[in-house]
Amino acid sequence: MISVRNIHKSFGAQEVIRGVNFEIARGEVVCIIGPSGSGKSTILRCINGLETYDRGEILVDGQKVDPKARSIIGVRTQVSMVFQRFNLFPHRTALENVMEGPVYVKGVPRAQARREAEALLEKVGLSAKFDSYPAQLSGGQQQRVAIARALAMQPKAILFDEPTSALDPELVGEVLEVMRDVAAEGMTMAVVTHEMSFARAVADRVLFLESGTILEEGPPEQLLRHPSHPRTQDFLHRVINPMD
Numbered sequence: 001m002i003s004v005r006n007i008h009k010s011f012g013a014q015e016v017i018r019g020v021n022f023e024i025a026r027g028e029v030v031c032i033i034g035p036s037g038s039g040k041s042t043i044l045r046c047i048n049g050l051e052t053y054d055r056g057e058i059l060v061d062g063q064k065v066d067p068k069a070r071s072i073i074g075v076r077t078q079v080s081m082v083f084q085r086f087n088l089f090p091h092r093t094a095l096e097n098v099m100e101g102p103v104y105v106k107g108v109p110r111a112q113a114r115r116e117a118e119a120l121l122e123k124v125g126l127s128a129k130f131d132s133y134p135a136q137l138s139g140g141q142q143q144r145v146a147i148a149r150a151l152a153m154q155p156k157a158i159l160f161d162e163p164t165s166a167l168d169p170e171l172v173g174e175v176l177e178v179m180r181d182v183a184a185e186g187m188t189m190a191v192v193t194h195e196m197s198f199a200r201a202v203a204d205r206v207l208f209l210e211s212g213t214i215l216e217e218g219p220p221e222q223l224l225r226h227p228s229h230p231r232t233q234d235f236l237h238r239v240i241n242p243m244d
Helices: 040-047 072-078 092-104 110-123 140-154 169-184 195-204 220-223 230-241
Strands: 002-011 014-024 030-032 055-060 079-082 156-163 188-192 205-210 213-218
Touching: 002 040, 014 040, 014 079, 030 040, 030 140, 030 195, 040 055, 040 140, 040 156, 040 188, 055 188, 072 079, 079 140, 092 110, 110 140, 140 156, 169 188, 169 195, 195 220, 195 230, 205 220, 205 230, 213 230
Parallel strands: 030 188, 030 205, 079 156, 156 188
Antiparallel strands: 002 014, 002 055, 205 213
């Protein structure tokens, strides 16, 4: 479904992605972990064309991702993204936020888009919040609206960029539960996360990034419990035992 081939990306003189290669199969859940500044979010933004890349090639379902080409519109309708900060339209209700993409991007009739948006908000546990504006919702509720909005485009894959990092700890669980449900339905997912319990329970594979390169990858049971690279070992120790 997603193929990342020898990607390089620089911001000025700083190379943030250095020859990254990986693939995500249809229906696979891949979690990407690593320290801040390792290039995790940049990779996701390159996959759906929010960032250009300098060298290499990214394919989504066989179609090249080229942010400068008109075809990028088609890629973005196939690959939805859920951001750290929700990115909801503040002047639109939860229902209107979910309807926006189908109506204005895909040309879905408003009545159909409304029915589908209502069903998706019910699915993420927000049937009582159709008419609420983002400012009237908790962070966890806003992120669940964002997930419903991503699903409304009927994508082939969803990219999650640290979707719980902006939430209070007590709200993290409700978002992860929705993500588990989405994964269980067979959605192809790439998830940048610091939630190791989620990665262990849901991921088919985990990638560990350091300084723009993949140092280690493997099944969650192997990589998270028995990492082979010393840097992975050190990172996981600090994440799991932050006071040591």
